[in-house]
Amino acid sequence: MKLVTCGLPYANGKAHIGHLRTYVPADVYVRYLRMLGEDVVFVCGSDCHGTPIVVNAEQQGLTPKQLVDIYHEHFKKIFAELDIEFDYYGRTDAEYHHHRTKEIVKRLIEKGYVYPKDIDLAYCPKCERFLPDRYVEGICPYCGATARGDECDQGCGRHLEPGEIKEPKCKICGSKAEFRSQKHYFFKLTEFKDFLEDYLSKLRGTENALNYAKNWVKNLRDWCITRNLEWGVSFPGEENLVVYVWVDAPIGYISFTEKACENKGCDWKEIWIHGSCEIIHFIGLDIVYHHCIFWPAMLKGADYALPSAVVASGMVKVEGKTFSKSRGYVVWVEDDYLKAGLSPDYLRYYIVNYTSHQKDLNFSWEVFRDKVNNEIIATLGNFLYRVLLFAWKNFGEVKMDDVDGEILQKISEAKEKIENAIEEWEFKVTSDAFMELATFGNVYFQNAKPWELIKTDKEVAGRVVASCLQLAKALIIFAYPVMPRSMAKMAEAVGLDIKACKLEDAVKVDEVVSLKKPQVPFEKIEDEKLDELQEIMEKRFRGEEVGEVGDTKEEITIEDFQRLDIRIGKIVSAEKVKGSKKLIKLIIDIGDEHRQIVSGIAEDYKPEELEGKLVVVLANLKPAKFMGVESRGMILAAEKDGKAILLTLEKDVEPGTRVC
């Protein structure tokens, strides 16, 4: 038996193509395994806890539960429509999940892997509560940028442990927070260093994940696993604390397995306690750390079975650009894809067939159109349809007693190729294998010319048709895991019970095949449709569509604005900061003084071309140091495609002139 899981989608936003990059190949993998006769449990569920959900719910006037309900149902629906069929799709706010999480945390406590420690945490006196993670905003202790409680999201990107943030402010009421000492609990991750090093040397999976993890393990810190929240799994023995979301989320793999096993009538302990099954995690590259470091350490600490493989999918690009919701480089599964009336099979094939699972996948509507029209339709669809229609029209019932040995040989080869590729998580190779077989079919049909033979020698034509039918049957079986919906339809036309089929059935020859009138298997994507799809994208790139990610900032008063000392400065000198790639040290005449400002524009501007330029300067920004060089203020720039474009003046003015 094998357990296959997918990283849990966070129930705080809609499904996009980045999600599918993990879920579709996992589903394809499971379907192939089952066709190879493997007994597979396949689980996933919504990740429902954590502060982003609580904060987001509060902002929308909902309870966390209400918000989670919306997105949980959304993901369930998306998976159903894309034929991603989990044995169980759960949610982490469910009772059974809380139960399993508490049990594991208790066990870690009992075994001495958890210790309490007093830490100073941001506390809002007005709201009378501690401010976990995203409830607090302040200054990053490492780089000085504005940061959230758990992550320096606008600056250096570091993960911040509770209590690290400087100058905290309450995100809810905006008042200044203070630090108060409170007892929290830490997991002794550092004790697992040797174990993890050994474990990672044996762990299977895609190289992209393993290489990262091996690098991380060198530098471990104990891990704060409690938070001041009401929403979440309450921490055993501490009513006011919940466990950190990254503790309970992966435990979902276990609790959902329990539910799946209940339904299937198997024993979850076989998988998670006795370790007699393979456990395979499909994840995105962004959560390698959690799956290769935290998770195995927790499992080991609590005496659970360990995952045998971590399969990480590569990143997704949209029209060649790095995936970004705020910049518009995103494809929403429901709004952009399903509502356009496109078959889920097209997208499944695209994701699987574009490139190797661990490489970057570029999504482009034009490539999508080409792959659908040229590969799915012209090669595979055309072969199936021309054979089935020809056979139905001319025979209706085909005796299969003389199938060409060469055909059977080709089918066996394709089958072997698929089996090997599945073993290595190379899903592109599997889909290439059946496409090549379809091409071979077209050549065979073309060379044998049954449409001529039928006029002269119906018996010989019958043999050609039998061989092609066998090939069609094999194709339907081989392509089914990737394109289940269309292949199920085709299977019906040849009287194949596809759900019960195994890969090896592709080489079994029936005595007779009786045919129904075949349907055209796929619908072509016309130019007008492509234009429509591209237009939506382009509008979004140009920023004409209002982002739904809430990227407009809150309203401020004129007084707020007047607190800013913005003025015109003239760049007196500019030089690159030694040893840096992006930083330029500028001396700027701002009227009453010459200011030193460090700016990260070295990749877009050369120092020579800056000297003498008039720029807009924010003069009363708190000083900060970069690479040891002090910067007092910042120069204003627009950002386009990640490049900085400096704001300059329409007419020359004196340095020091105010901006108002």
Added chain:
RNA sequence: GCCGAGGUAGCCUAGCUGGUUGGGGCGCCUGACUCAUAAUCAGGAGGUCGGGGGUUCGAAUCCCCCCCUCGGCACCA
């Protein structure tokens, strides 16, 4: 700068434990065919395998140096 992943014809890509003329696919050109969703089939043009050096009888493949792209971090105030 460090770490990771890459750089193969206009575009995407296989090969990368060294060995006959570097495979595919898209697009392009020519022809054939008409059973099939103007689908299919045959043929063709198109390559300094990022650059340089080295090891070897032999290198896209191994070693060294350099360049470029992407992602992460150091530093984008």
